[in-house]
Amino acid sequence: AQSVTQLDSHVSVSEGTPVLLRCNYSSSYSPSLFWYVQHPNKGLQLLLKYTSAATLVKGINGFEAEFKKSETSFHLTKPSAHMSDAAEYFCVVSSGGGADGLTFGKGTHLIIQP
Amino acid sequence: SAVISQKPSRDICQRGTSLTIQCQVDSQVTMMFWYRQQPGQSLTLIATANQGSEATYESGFVIDKFPISRPNLTFSTLTVSNMSPEDSSIYLCSVENPRDLDEQYFGPGTRLTVT
Numbered sequence: 001a002q003s004v005t006q007l008d009s010h011v012s013v014s015e016g017t018p019v020l021l022r023c024n025y026s027s028s029y030s031p032s033l034f035w036y037v038q039h040p041n042k043g044l045q046l047l048l049k050y051t052s053a054a055t056l057v058k059g060i061n062g063f064e065a066e067f068k069k070s071e072t073s074f075h076l077t078k079p080s081a082h083m084s085d086a087a088e089y090f091c092v093v094s095s096g097g098g099a100d101g102l103t104f105g106k107g108t109h110l111i112i113q114p
Numbered sequence: 115s116a117v118i119s120q121k122p123s124r125d126i127c128q129r130g131t132s133l134t135i136q137c138q139v140d141s142q143v144t145m146m147f148w149y150r151q152q153p154g155q156s157l158t159l160i161a162t163a164n165q166g167s168e169a170t171y172e173s174g175f176v177i178d179k180f181p182i183s184r185p186n187l188t189f190s191t192l193t194v195s196n197m198s199p200e201d202s203s204i205y206l207c208s209v210e211n212p213r214d215l216d217e218q219y220f221g222p223g224t225r226l227t228v229t
Contacts (some may be wrong), residue, residue: 042222044220102216
């Protein structure tokens with residue numbers, strides 16, 4: 001069994017300040033972990049993916065995430081927030097084998113204050 | 115990457131009626147997936163649809179309530195039957211990245227409100 005917990009339903013930051021979106025997971029396997037972003041009225045888009053090659057993963061739009069096995073965490077960060085980052089972010093864990101192996105977190109709504 | 119479109123983008127329906135949601139992909143794909151995203155909840159997989167065979171439903175979802183068609187390699191429909199307010203959700207379709215089966219490409223979703 002596997003699960004994902006996104007620790008914050010909403011995060012609000014000022015433009016130009018750092019972003020931290022927290023995610024903890026549990027898995028019986030060596031998991032693959034993802035962050036997806038969903039802009040209003042748009043489909044989910046893959047930000048980045050961890051597959052055990054490197055613990056620090058760089059994604060699109062300046063985002064990165066660090067896999068910490070000891071803390072079972074996969075937090076998403078960005079050094080400087082931009083207004084266009086306002087969106088819903090989903091942490092996802094995969095046990096492998098396609099869509100039926102994916103477990104989604106409940107999402108974190110990121111608000112960027114001008 | 116695949117480009118996926120869904121119709122309608124949103125709808126408001128009366129209880130007891132049915133709505134069919136269409137999903138179109140710009141390339142041929144073997145498997146298509148349907149998800150539900152209830153308000154304040156995470157995405158839940160409803161079923162997997164392979165072309166030319168019956169859809170495979172996840173626990174808690176049944177064909178009578180959510181019939182799915184998959185007539186060709188670029189198109190699928192999901193029907194939400196005999197709707198109740200509890201069916202109010204965003205419904206999304208997705209396809210796998212053929213080079214990385216863990217990765218999904220998602221459509222923009224259909225926002226359904228049942229009154």
